[in-house]
Amino acid sequence: MDYKGPSVATYEDIARAAGVSTATVSRVLSGNGSAVSAARTEKVRRAAAALGYRSNRAARTLRRRQADAVGLVFSDVENPFFASIARAVEDVAARRGHAVVLCNTDEDLERERFYLDLMMEEQVAGVIVAPSTETPDRLLPLADAGIPTVTVDRTLQGNPFDSVLVDNRAGTEALVRDLLDHRHRRIAAIIGTTAATPSRERLDACAQTVASVPGASLVVGEGKLRDAVGTARTMALAGRLALELLETSAEPPTAFFCGNAVILQGVLGALHSAGQRVPDDVALVGFDDLPLFALLERPLTVAAQPTEELGRTAAELLFQRMDDPAAATRGVRLRPDVRFRHSCGGGH
Incomplete structure (x- = not known):
């Protein structure tokens, strides 16, 4: 689109x-x-x-009123993950006397390009972006224009910018290993687009961990989520995909690994509607934590991402880059907090 x-x-x-x-x-x-x-x-x-x-006169007026604005270009501001990061960035920016302008791309490359062009047009003080792909072409003009840039949650090929994201492999390995330790051998992974760093790294780690156990198998549900736009649609498609895997597979999965909280909510809701009990009928784990997940009768095992720390670190990297443009590029990886609860049950 x-x-x-x-x-x-x-x-x-x-x-x-x-x-x-x-x-x-x-x-x-x-x-x-x-x-x-x-x-x-x-x-x-x-x-x-x-x-x-x-x-864009409206944006130019905004720039006059709020000098030294920091631009945030995120894929889905409805997603609690990005909302929490944005809040943490804003807290740091406010202490430095900077305003924050938040842009939502919905993983749309043309929309992303429009906002990045706008950042250059308005000569913002810096940009924090969760890029839609790992190719750097769209962001390199920011560097050419002298605009400090940090990527959050995702990386780019060649790592041309400072970046901060979680250790996706460590979190995924811990979650999938817990499923395997509970004797699950047919695992389904439902993730977002593999064009984004987190989904790709989590899928790779999931596949490698499953492959390390003889007799274990992995089915991947990803295709229908590639074009999902917005939290509500992603939740609906994820839930539908989970039920399709249960109903149409010759050997249905006994456990689901979900790539993020939005997907996890969608799968949880669909399983509940279909009368599938977690973990008695099917196990469920995933990335991100929400208050709901700990309040369930059988709380979900998750890898909670330190969203506030991600936001603070991204902002600190950006301001350090502003203060020292010639400094070496930095890449920061934060460990997720794996919370083992009661959603793995026993395999079949």
């Missing part, structure tokens, strides 16, 4: 038409092009006019 924002043309469009870099376009159109030659400036302005580019 194409995302149409206030500007018909993006910085990338103008850069291609003018034969210059995106950073040059950013400098010229944001009024900071004193170091750009007159010839290149004219090329940029002509290309912008030809493509019907219009500056």
